[in-house]
Each structure stands twice: as C-alpha cells, then as structure tokens.
Amino acid sequence: xxxxxxxxxxxxxxxxxxxxxxxxxxxxxxxxxxxxxxxxxxxxxxxxxxxxxxxxxxxxxxxxxxxxxxxxxxxxxxxxxxxxxxxxxxxxxxxxxxxxxxxxxxxxxxxxxxxxxxxxxxxxxxxxxxxxxxxxxxxxxxxxxxxxxxxxxxxxxxxxxxxxxxxxxxxxxxxxxxxxxxxxxxxxxxxxxxxxxxxxxxxxxxxxxxxxxxxxxxxxxxxxxxxxxxxxxxxxxxxx
Amino acid sequence: xxxxxxxxxxxxxxxxxxxxxxxxxxxxxxxxxxxxxxxxxxxxxxxxxxxxxxxxxxxxxxxxxxxxxxxxxxxxxxxxxxxxxxxxxxxxxxxxxxxxxxxxxxxxxxxxxxxxxxxxxxxxxxxxxxxxxxxxxxxxxxxxxxxxxxxxxxxxxxxxxxxxxxxxxxxxxxxxxxxxxxxxxxxxxxxxxxxxxxxxxxxxxxxxxxxxxxxxxxxxxxxxxxxxxxxxxxxxxxxxxxxxxxxxxxxxxxxxxxxxxxxxxxxxxxxxxxxxxxxxxxxxxxxxxxxxxxxxxxxxxxxxxxxxxxxxxxxxxxxxxxxxxxxxxx
Ligand SMILES: Cc1cc2nc3c(=O)[nH]c(=O)nc-3n(C[C@H](O)[C@H](O)[C@H](O)COP(=O)(O)OP(=O)(O)OC[C@H]3O[C@@H](n4cnc5c(N)ncnc54)[C@H](O)[C@@H]3O)c2cc1C
Ligand code: FES
Ligand code: FES
Numbered sequence: 125x126x127x128x129x130x131x132x133x134x135x136x137x138x139x140x141x142x143x144x145x146x147x148x149x150x151x152x153x154x155x156x157x158x159x160x161x162x163x164x165x166x167x168x169x170x171x172x173x174x175x176x177x178x179x180x181x182x183x184x185x186x187x188x189x190x191x192x193x194x195x196x197x198x199x200x201x202x203x204x205x206x207x208x209x210x211x212x213x214x215x216x217x218x219x220x221x222x223x224x225x226x227x228x229x230x231x232x233x234x235x236x237x238x239x240x241x242x243x244x245x246x247x248x249x250x251x252x253x254x255x256x257x258x259x260x261x262x263x264x265x266x267x268x269x270x271x272x273x274x275x276x277x278x279x280x281x282x283x284x285x286x287x288x289x290x291x292x293x294x295x296x297x298x299x300x301x302x303x304x305x306x307x308x309x310x311x312x313x314x315x316x317x318x319x320x321x322x323x324x325x326x327x328x329x330x331x332x333x334x335x336x337x338x339x340x341x342x343x344x345x346x347x348x349x350x351x352x353x354x355x356x357x358x359x360x361x362x363x364x
Numbered sequence: 365x366x367x368x369x370x371x372x373x374x375x376x377x378x379x380x381x382x383x384x385x386x387x388x389x390x391x392x393x394x395x396x397x398x399x400x401x402x403x404x405x406x407x408x409x410x411x412x413x414x415x416x417x418x419x420x421x422x423x424x425x426x427x428x429x430x431x432x433x434x435x436x437x438x439x440x441x442x443x444x445x446x447x448x449x450x451x452x453x454x455x456x457x458x459x460x461x462x463x464x465x466x467x468x469x470x471x472x473x474x475x476x477x478x479x480x481x482x483x484x485x486x487x488x489x490x491x492x493x494x495x496x497x498x499x500x501x502x503x504x505x506x507x508x509x510x511x512x513x514x515x516x517x518x519x520x521x522x523x524x525x526x527x528x529x530x531x532x533x534x535x536x537x538x539x540x541x542x543x544x545x546x547x548x549x550x551x552x553x554x555x556x557x558x559x560x561x562x563x564x565x566x567x568x569x570x571x572x573x574x575x576x577x578x579x580x581x582x583x584x585x586x587x588x589x590x591x592x593x594x595x596x597x598x599x600x601x602x603x604x605x606x607x608x609x610x611x612x613x614x615x616x617x618x619x620x621x622x623x624x625x626x627x628x629x630x631x632x633x634x635x636x637x638x639x640x641x642x643x644x645x646x647x648x649x650x651x652x653x654x655x656x657x658x659x660x661x662x663x664x665x666x667x668x669x670x671x672x673x674x675x676x677x678x679x680x681x682x683x684x685x686x687x688x689x690x691x692x693x694x
Contacts, residue, residue, distance in 0.1 A: 222465065234466065
C-alpha cells in the first residue's frame with residue numbers, strides 16, 4: 125500500500141516540477157499535452173508494474189509498501205523518490221559518504237548501493253522510523269544535546285550508523301583499532317579512537333565530528349545525559 | 365544505470381543453469397561493487413541473478429581448517445571467533461577495509477571479484493585496456509601513484525584493491541567454484557591473474573562459474589599473524605601498500621614465514637622467495653630488512669609511484685617484526 129500522506133507529497137512535488145517545466149517550455153511544447161502526460165503518470169497506481177518494472181513489497185519502518193519499480197532502482201531512490209521518505213540523504217551515490225545509511229535487518233548499510241528489489245522480506249528502518257511518536261530515539265536526543273551537526277545533511281546517516289554502533293558493541297563486534305580480541309571494548313569504556321573508527325563510514329562536510337563523538341559517548345553512558353536527554357530516554361523507555 | 369531483468373535464484377543449480385543460458389548475465393551478491401560499477405556504465409548486464417538467498421551463508425569447520433560460504437558477509441568472517449583466533453591477519457585485513465556499512469553486506473565471493481580502483485578504469489573518458497581492449501592505458505602516462513610495482517604489463521598497470529585477498533593468498537586458501545559443467549577448486553594464488561595482454565580478465569574464473577566457498581587450510585603458524593595497511597587517509601580508504609605477514613618461531617629461529625602484499629600488483633602478491641629466505645634465520649631487523657630487499661628487487665616503478673618501493677620495504681620489515689613479537693595491531 126502506498127502511504128497516502130507520502131504519496132500526496134510526492135505527487136505534489138512532481139506536479140510542481142511539471143508546471144515549472146510547462147512554463148519554461150511553453151513556447152515550444154504544447155502545455156496541455158505536457159500536463160496531460162503528468163497527470164496520467166501520477167494517476168497510474170504505483171503498485172502496477174509497467175514495462176521493465178516488477179512488483180516489490182518492502183517492509184519499511186514496520187509498514188508494508190508494495191510498489192512497481194525497475195530492478196535498477198536503488199533502495200535510496202525508492203525511499204526518497206517513491207515513498208517520500210527523504211530523511212535518508214544522497215551525498216555521493218557511490219558508497220563513499222554514509223549519508224544514505226539505513227538499517228536492514230538491524231545492520232547498517234548504504235542504501236545507495238542496495239537494489240530495492242533485493243530487499244524483499246527484510247526489515248528496513250530509516251531515520252524516520254527511530255522515534256516513537258513524538259519521543260526521540262536516545263541517539264537523536266543525544267545528537268541535539270551535543271551539537272552533533274551543523275547543516276544536518278549527514279545527520280540521518282550519522283544517527284542510523286550510531287544506533288547500529290551501539291548494537292554492534294553490545295554484540296561483541298571488533299573494529300580495526302580493537303587491540304585485543306579476547307578483551308573487547310564495552311559501551312562504557314569505548315574509547316574515542318574506537319568511536320571514530322567505527323563511524324569512519326560517515327563523512328561530515330561541516331566537520332561536526334567532536335559533537336558526534338560526544339553524542340555517542342553520552343548514549344553509551346560515558347557522559348551523563350543532560351536533563352532534557354534523560355527525559356527523552358526515560359519516556360522512550362530505552363537505555364543504551 | 366541501464367535496466368536489466370532480475371532473477372532471484374533459489375538454488376546453486378538454478379543459479380548456474382540460469383547463468384549458462386545468457387552470456388550477458390551477472391551474479392549479484394552484496395552489490396557494493398557491482399551496483400557502483402553499473403551506475404557508471406562499466407557493467408551493463410542484461411540480467412542480474414540474485415544469489416543472496418542461496419545456501420552459502422555458513423562458516424563451517426573442514427578437517428583442521430574452515431570453509432567460508434561465498435555469501436558470508438565480510439563482517440561475519442572478521443568477527444568469527446575461530447577466524448580471530450587462528451587467522452588474525454584475516455580479521456585484521458577485513459576490519460581495515462571499507463566501512464562497517466560496506467563490510468556488513470560485502471560477501472566473501474564478491475570481495476574476491478571486486479575490480480580495480482584505477483581512476484582511469486572508472487572514468488570512461490580515458491583510455492583503458494581493462495575496460496575496452498586495445499584502446500590504450502591512460503595510467504601509463506597519467507598520475508600512476510597508486511599503480512603496480514610488480515607483474516604489470518605495457519597494457520595495464522592496475523592493482524587489485526582487496527584487503528581480504530592478501531591474507532587469503534598468504535594462507536594458501538582454496539576457492540571452490542561451480543558451474544553447469546561441474547565443480548572445481550582453484551588455489552588462491554592461481555585465482556587472480558596478471559594483466560599480460562588480456563587485462564580485461566582479473567581472474568581465471570570461467571564464464572558462468574559461481575564461487576561457492578573459500579577454504580582456509582589449517583595454519584598453526586598464523587596465530588600471531590598480522591596485517592599492516594598504509595593509506596592516504598587513516599580509515600575508509602584503499603591501501604597504497606598493505607602487508608599480510610606471519611612469523612612462527614622455534615628456538616629463536618624462524619620456523620615458518622608467510623608474506624603477501626596488496627597494492628603492489630594486478631593480484632595479491634605472494635613472496636615465496638622471501639619466505640624461504642627467512643626460514644632458519646634469526647628474527648631480527650637485519651633479517652627482515654634483507655627479506656624486504658629481496659621482495660622488492662624486481663620492482664618497476666612508474667613516474668609517480670616510486671615512493672611505494674621504500675614504503676613497501678618498511679611495511680614488510682615492520683609487519684614481520686610485529687608478528688615475530690606475538691602479533692596484534694601493527
Ligand atoms: C567506498 C568503498 C570503499 C571500499 N574500501 C575497500 C577497502 O578499503 N578494502 C577492500 O578490500 N575493499 C573495499 N571496498 C570494496 C568492497 O570490499 C567490495 O565492494 C565488496 O567486497 C564486494 O562484495 P559484494 O558482495 O558486495 O560484491 P558484488 O558487488 O555483489 O559483486 C562483485 C562482483 O563479484 C561477482 N560475484 C559476487 N559474488 C559472486 C559469486 N559467489 N560467484 C561469482 N561471482 C560473484 C559479481 O558478479 C560482481 O562482478 C570498498 C568499496 C567501496 C564502495
Ligand atoms: S550516498 Fe550512499 S554512501 Fe554516499
Ligand atoms: S552536519 Fe553538515 S555535513 Fe555533517
């Protein structure tokens with residue numbers, strides 16, 4: 125099912141683009157034809173495959189979405205362009221920046237290098253799926269508390285990566301700077317070097333790295349949360 | 365990216381059968397290299413055969429060694445307790461590669477078949493014999509800083525970019541493959557090939573062959589093995605040079621030595637001559653320096669990569685030293 129709000133947003137944007145095009149191309153293209161084409165396109169149900177498309181059902185933030193897409197469409201483009209979930213960002217589109225990071229079956233991945241058709245049957249969580257209603261996820265709260273961003277473009281990816289980082293440490297995953305595999309770091313003694321290495325797959329053009337590290341230190345219990353963050357965490361019933 | 369038809373294989377048999385019927389079909393696993401290449405039109409398969417649902421997802425003991433299913437993620441290999449304990453150079457190499465996000469989806473099979481990061485191969489505006497045979501090699505006269513010192517040809521000076529493959533070469537791993545014609549095993553050092561006059565071919569894999577597993581033979585000498593990676597950026601970057609080294613001592617003499625390097629050639633480079641030289645010698649800086657000189661004696665620097673000769677020698681010396689002292693982070 126196409127989510128009505130998202131669908132509407134998306135359509136509104138496409139219509140706007142269509143009109144802009146019409147205005148610009150008025151002298152050469154017949155405006156009526158162009159707008160007809162635009163509305164015909166937006167009226168085709170999004171789940172019926174056209175030529176070169178196949179029908180795919182994805183589980184995104186606990187909702188089932190069935191849509192018709194070409195196999196070449198990435199998960200990132202599906203989220204942003206088809207489902208209106210524009211939280212995940214496109215920084216490089218080549219797996220080199222981390223802005224598109226989402227969680228698939230609990231693991232962080234780059235959605236720009238993942239084909240949407242290959243994600244059937246998997247649980248996808250994007251930055252939009254982290255908060256519980258109006259209550260922020262503790263990692264989101266900690267990013268706000270610690271100035272973990274400036275422009276915010278890399279932030280959804282940084283936040284999803286940090287959520288996964290916490291889980292990976294709990295599960296005993298090592299990193300390239302882990303000295304002793306028999307003595308793995310715990311959340312409470314995860315060093316700054318560990319945090320930086322584990323987040324090296326997320327670049328920040330504004331260089332908000334110090335705030336990001338501080339946010340992770342707070343979530344891992346190394347620095348006490350501020351009263352506001354403590355409240356968020358308590359309300360969410362989550363602890364790191 | 366050019367569109368393609370998509371097939372989700374449900375068995376190895378079905379996957380290789382499907383591949384045998386279409387010359388332009390490709391397998392896709394993690395997709396972290398292939399999707400990237402398709403986006404810049406380096407690959408334009410007519411059909412992608414999704415192999416990710418196949419039963420090749422386990423790490424199993426085989427005799428004294430381990431069998432890594434082709435679909436095991438790079439993360440899962442690195443974090444496997446037995447890999448950490450018996451083959452630490454492999455865990456270290458994987459953890460030093462790419463980023464957690466990539467390692468989580470990148471697979472054993474896909475890592476072996478990732479293609480060079482030569483910028484002239486990636487940029488279709490430049491000549492590249494690997495991309496299109498007989499068009500020339502822009503790297504020969506271009507900025508060839510990251511390029512090969514060993515085993516190159518006048519057709520291609522690209523290097524194989526994998527970290528994971530370097531310890532696999534040092535460990536004498538075996539690649540298990542299957543096609544519609546049957547199964548075979550390829551010794552790891554015969555899997556990747558030198559460019560010669562066919563630089564379009566990275567490996568000795570035949571069309572339609574599927575990698576099903578990589579076998580790690582027992583390696584009692586590898587308990588203190590190490591991996592050293594040197595690069596322009598401290599994390600999330602490919603190697604300029606990298607070294608997988610294992611030194612096993614007995615009575616203060618070297619009993620076994622293994623030495624392989626990445627960033628040096630069109631394939632992970634194994635230094636068997638330097639290894640034999642080391643056996644029976646005392647484990648000290650002088651011995652390791654001599655091994656490094658021996659290893660690099662055939663190096664043929666290009667205009668911009670001469671610095672890698674000295675870098676490689678120092679890397680070898682350091683990696684051997686740390687392994688002889690018990691291993692860990694280099
Ligand atoms: C930004 C970035 C940084 C990176 N940094 C590093 C690094 O520092 N070190 C490093 O080693 N690597 C690095 N990588 C490369 C990464 O390790 C590879 O992309 C990955 O290992 C490929 O595995 P995959 O499963 O995703 O392969 P895919 O992309 O799915 O496939 C790669 C190729 O292998 C073929 N294939 C896959 N599986 C099989 C099989 N079982 N049998 C036959 N053919 C198969 C495909 O047809 C394709 O041609 C980096 C990648 C990116 C994008
Ligand atoms: S947009 Fe995916 S890693 Fe940059
Ligand atoms: S906050 Fe601007 S890119 Fe990170």
